[in-house]
Amino acid sequence: MTLWSGLWVPKGTPNDIVAKLNVAATDALNDPAVRKQLENLGLQMPPKDQLSPGALGVWQKAEIAKWWPMIKAANVKVD
Numbered sequence: 001m002t003l004w005s006g007l008w009v010p011k012g013t014p015n016d017i018v019a020k021l022n023v024a025a026t027d028a029l030n031d032p033a034v035r036k037q038l039e040n041l042g043l044q045m046p047p048k049d050q051l052s053p054g055a056l057g058v059w060q061k062a063e064i065a066k067w068w069p070m071i072k073a074a075n076v077k078v079d
Contacts, residue, residue, distance in 0.1 A: 004063070006056045018053055026051045 007025055009018060028034055029045060038045065049055065 004059065006060070022051070022053055 007021065009021065026048070029038075029051065030048075035045065046055075050059070
């Protein structure tokens with residue numbers, strides 16, 4: 001199992017705003033001090049080409065497809 005995280009915005013957020021947020025986030029993640037701290041926490045950064053909104057959407061859909069059958073089979077419920 002892989003732990004992953006991402007940033008989401010409300011549906012309908014203009015593409016230029018999404019792009020600006022993505023640039024800011026990837027710039028922060030590429031800062032050597034930030035990368036070092038994340039590595040110290042045992043986190044691995046995906047390659048730069050996987051740090052786009054489209055790549056996150058593809059990853060999220062793949063994770064849902066992978067885990068949803070197990071969640072349903074185990075009858076997991078959110079309280």
